[in-house]
Amino acid sequence: MSQTAAVSSPATAGTQKGRAGGLLLTIILVGQFLAILNVNIVNVAIPTIESDLHSSGAGLQLIAAGYTIVYAVLLITGARVGDLFGYRNAFLGGLTVFTIATLGAGLAPSTTWLVAARLLQGAGAAMMLPQVMTLIQRNYRGAARGRALGLWSLVISGGVVIGQALGGVLLGLGLGWRILFLALAPIGLLLLAVGARVLPTDAGGGRAGLDPGGLVSLAAAVLLFVGPLVLGRDLGWPVWGWVAMGLSVVMFVVFVRIERWVTARGRRPLVDARVLRAPGMRPGLVTQLFGPATWGAFLFTSALHLQGDLHLTPLSSGMMLVPCALAYAAVGLAWPRLPARLQRPLVPVGFVVAAPSYLGLGFFASGGVAYAVTSALIGAGLGVLVAVTTMATEHVDSAYASDASGALLTVMQLGQVIGISTVGTLFISLQSRTDGSASLLSSIAMAALAVVAGLGSLFLVRRRAA
Incomplete structure (x- = not known):
């Protein structure tokens, strides 16, 4: 989500007033929510997909992570597409690709088809999402812009944590895993129909190439x-x-x-080296890589464990993660209201909470209240991630703000891919054992990643203090 508009001039048409402004914001934020939701909504259906399509372990990981791989790699390029061809065109074009791919995923007759649809979904999301920040910056001013950016941030964090729980609820309807995609496709079509009438036209023609x-x-x-x-x-x-x-x-x-x-x-390169030399960017990148890596690994392995090992239904599996989602959202919503003097030192504390909580998963692998409470502590600890991007970019020159935000958000997505591909592989390799080693060793790996993220956040905090 490269925020190319961070240095753009706002439009003169004050669309923040009246119903058009509210409708514009609704369209772009719902589109963003659909794309973020798809990062994790499929995780809870992994065991069901495995049974229905006879997918291999590699196939399951590609279904879960393929979307994020393409999305992360094309994210900054998607922002450049908006610069060149217009933000409205890029948003609607990305949404079109995303919606068609979502429908294709819901109709997939094989693992190969589903993986291909997930990859195409990721490409559509990468073209669509960078334009959301741009459209907010160009069409809203003052307090209206502040409220819009607050909702933008909430949708990003909320979509990540709600995805898996919502997936469990949809699967609980008894309509199979395909409902996860088929229920979203009509929403995409509605957004396209309304967005074509509401989104403001812009000329594009930016000078930044695609590199x-x-x-x-x-x-x-x-x-x-x-x-x-x-x-x-x-x-x-x-x-x-x-x-x-x-x-x-x-x-x-x-x-x-x-x-x-x-x-x-x-x-203009994808990532300008001057951005990486800004104080706070490097520890911020470390935190944004390893923190989300634990999150991606946790959501992927928890679905396999709760349904495969504990034989919970998809609905029960999704509900087990609701406390985690609520805790994450609560911290994210409460964070801006905390005194400024407390916000920075509390970021490393979040990982101090998350790391031992990941270890606890291995000891409470039998599920129940203890598992749900432990997952809630993980959500509360990782809730501090909402502050990392702001802290890491506060010393970046405004001319490179979009590059900095894009780099951090790309690394965040790659972190989730790495978490799924490494810890997920470890878990799948050991899942056939009956001694609980899959859950225990995976929880140790996630705790270790959380410690590395915590060290990064500690250097991030100390950088400002210096």
């Missing part, structure tokens, strides 16, 4: 790393997988060099 070299090298680095992790277990961990993961490091170095080359020639 194809940076896009291809970053995509290659991500896929070379994630692909072997997802496919390796089913293929017996072949040598080519280890070679590919080594090459991912090489491709990341290539990506960095390409970005420097683009910058040196006066063009």
Whole structure:
């Protein structure tokens, strides 16, 4: 979600007044909510999909993470599309692709079809979501803009945590896993019909290019790393997988060099190196990588554990995570109301709460109230993530605000992919055992990732103090 509009001038048409302003905001935020919802809504249906489509472990991970992989890699490029061709066109175009892919996912006859639809969903989301911030910045001013941005932030955090619980509720209707997608497609069609009439027209024509070299090298680095992790277990961990993961490091170095080359020639790279040198950005990136990695891993493995090991229904599995979602949302809503002097030091405290809570999952793997309470503590601890982007970007020059926000949000999505592909692979590899080692070792891995995120947040806080 690269906030390209962070440095754009607002439109002169004060659309923040009257019904048109409210309808505009509703359309773009509901579109954003649908896209964020799809990051995790499918997790609770993984066991059902496995049974229905006879999916392999690799297939299940691609169904869960494929959406986020494409979404993360194309996120900043999606913002550039808005600059070049108009924010209205990019939003509606992305929403069209997303809606068609959602319908395709609901009708998928095989795992391959479903994975392809999820990848296409991710591409549509990557084109649509960056335009939301832009449209808010261009069409709202003053207090109206502040309220709109507050709702924008709430939709991002709320969509992430509500997805899996809502998935459980929909599956509880007894209509199968396809309802998760088929119920959303009509909403997308309605947004397209109304959005075509309400969204303001803009000319586009921005001068920032798409940086194809940076896009291809970053995509290659991500896929070379994630692909072997997802496919390796089913293929017996072949040598080519280890070679590919080594090459991912090489491709990341290539990506960095390409970005420097683009910058040196006066063009705009995907990520400007000057952004990364800003105080707070590097620890912020560490926190945004490893914190969401624990979240992605938790939501993926919890669905497999609650339904596969404890034999809960999809509805009961989703309801088990409701306390987690509520705690996350409560912290996010309460955060802006806390005194400013308390906000920064409380961020590392969140990970102090989350890390031992992840460990607790391994000891309360039998479910019940203890498991639900532990998941609520995880949600409360990770609720501090809502403050990380603001803290990390507060020293970034306004000319590079969109690059900084885009980098942090891209890393956040990649973190979820890494969590699913690493901890998810560990869990699936051990799930056949009856000694509980899958839950225990996975909880230890998630706790370790939370500790790394906590250390990043500690340096982030200390950076400001210095």
